[in-house]
Amino acid sequence: MKRFSVLLPTRNGGPFIDNCIRSILNEDADLELVISDNANTDETPAVLERWRADRRVKILRFDEPRPVSENWNHALGAASGEYLLMMGDDDCILPGYFKRMESVIARHDHPDCILYNAFSYVAPGSIDRDENSYYAERHFCYEPGLDHEMVLPAAMRKAMVRDMFRFQVRIPLNMQTTLVRRQAGNLVPGGLFQPPFPDHFALNCLLMLAHKWIFVPEQIVTIGVSPKSFGHYIYSNNQARGLSYLGIKAQFPGRLNGNELLNGMHVWLNMLEHAFPAELGNTSIDRGGYVRRQAYAWLMQRKLGSISTGQLMSNFRQLSPRDWRGLACSVFDHQSWRRLTRLLEFSAKSKMEKQWYGLRPLPHIRNIAEFAAWAANRNGKS
Template identity: 30%
Template sequence: MIERAMFRPLFSILLPSRNRLELLKHALASIQIQDFSDFEVIVSDNASDPPYADDLEAFASLNVRIVRSDTPLSVTRNWNVAIEAARGDYAIMLGDDDALTPGLLSRLSASIRKFDKPDVIYQMAYHYAYPGVFESEQNGYFCSVNDTGLFDLADEPYELEISLARKLGRQALNFHHEVSFNAQHFVWKLDYVRKIGFAPFFQSPYPDYFACFATFLTAAKIVVVPSPEIIIGIAKQSFGFYFANSRQAEGTQQFLGEQIDDEGLAGGDQRTLEALRHPGSVHTRSWLVAALFVKRALGSQNAVSVDVRRYSRIQAFELAQRAGYLRTLGSEEFWADFKELSPRGQAYTKALLRTFRTLGRVHGFHKPSISHGLFTLLNIYHTPKIHTIDIGPHDNIMDPVRWLARDPANDIVVAPPDSEVVVLSRQLQALNSELSQIHAEHGAALAERDAILSQIHAEHGAALAERDAILSQIHAEHGAALAERDAIVNSSYWRAISPIRNFILRLRRI
């Protein structure tokens, strides 16, 4: 009898993991309930203690192969170990805190046949947060997340125009997050991966960012699936937990561990080197590093560039906002970072700091909301459409998997969010109702007010006429000054500062 391992399966499901056996078992359980069998599972055991091999006997039917490292590797290296061991036609990167939805492999197989074996399938995802991950969501949550305009272009899977794919790839290198960069959104054809022109496939401390950028810049055929097909998990043991709770530096040290040669990566470009040494968010720096790795991997023939000026301004914005407005960065720490900037960077950051300090003196604002509003001015992230799904009590990621298996129609038929016109109409209707109620309750008082005003005008008509005469006299005597004022108001300078004056007026109305 020929062993199954000699066949080339359609899918290689990659499960890199280290010391997270319980999470790994949930991921394997989501594979176990699939109604499709043409796959292999590769568990890349990153020096777990104890090893996984003896604890996965319950999943023997899944054609699991364990590839074990004797010493701990970075996440990027472990991902490469997994994909290099793959024997299938397509690779699915499934983190050990993630899960497949019921029937996913059958649906993917149908799309592969329909579109004649595309290089890549890019699919929407659900997000599942374990209880206790988010302080504001202690019970956790399950939701579908539409975080790219690609999922709004059609209701069924479709082939993406290559010109748009290339544009999205270039935008990502220039710090515009118009598609989700997580690896779980992708299903890669392994022939494409092995002929892409560089190796390894995963590079930089953010391997999924690197692979995403490179994919949109090089793949010849990308199929977009505009429905949630995979569940991205966020557990306390995952990097996502540290990222969600603003502990990126700690998470980077624990999970990523890639050492970067700044000078080598900059390739002799002084502005790039200054950007790499710019203090600020660890996450944003890792994004820059991934972009620079892509630029180096693709070479000059692809004519890609990385906007290090925009990167530096984003980092300066975050530093100044944290120090001058949110007050989450101490003065001593800020000025220590400030000394690391170039003279041009110092001037820009100091100007931002003054602005945020001025804004911070205005009382009555909800600072997190204002901070988020200001951050949106940088135009970094595509505004996501999030639909929370009530699955009842839950403890782990298999609860939403079972919920979808029990009644998958419940999460697919989701009422679209109200349009802006509908929302405004409802608000206007509520205001009109409120005004009608006020008029009904205070009609007598309003009538009395009008009578008093009429009486005042009757009794003091002469005084009002005298006031108008005085104003006319002032205008006659000071016509030149008024004309000068009109000249200023109509000047280009006054028009130039109009946004600032309008902003101040809006602040006064809040």
């Protein structure tokens, strides 16, 4: 058994996947790389063929496109490692990732999950045809107190899950920022990766079920957005195509158009309610919080020009009296005021920077490999 299995499901990631593979295989670690080719029709198969001779690499293939959760499970089923790391084909790890994980594993006696931070990187042409690279120093802003290596107590983790039902997200819902021990993944009822957003459901189940979580504050991977990633569709306001690309349908009673990540969240929150009725008790989805966030999404879409004033008014007309009462509660919601202030601010920034707080341009960087080298050199890890 290998220490680490890196899972790399890919759908037409040809221009980007080589940088991801190289970042993993350049590391000196006891690892295997399991790549699941989801019926790729671009240059991806040719890129993968160049790596086939490496004994650390396993390459699987679907002949017809499958939903994202099936592709993830395809890679998971072929993995043999003690610890699992999920990567996207436009992501990369930073130098020293596995060495850092080995030290945490040894110091904390084989924890179930290790949570950390990441850089965000937006490749040229990914959003609004902007030809600059962009990055965010921190992919996720953790709460005060999560600023040093520590054990996450079970009570804190369960509170984090309950807060999800109020749409307050306290950890990044990206598998790339959590290393998972295989035996912990086996605890998830129905399997680790389930639709519609397999990482979101898996991480919340692990917060509930895993025995020991460790938090480390460093950014040790880079999460990429490219012209073919779901983030491209989200930030380009073309979410329907993004869902089609992933093979995802987020349907439920009371669904509102708007932010499809939010609709996906509603679906997996319903799944969590059914999976953990005793543990969650009276916890239920905050309809008012859902409505407020969708209304903010509508206003942002109107500001960016992706919907008309008529469409905006039509969205508000679909709200029920109960929904309007929930929207009125925005007066007492600090997060709603922060969002509204940000929405109304005059800014000369690009559309991308308006939607993604903390994003900075990097015009001299052309791809994620260059960014990783720049970040590692800046942090003294090259």
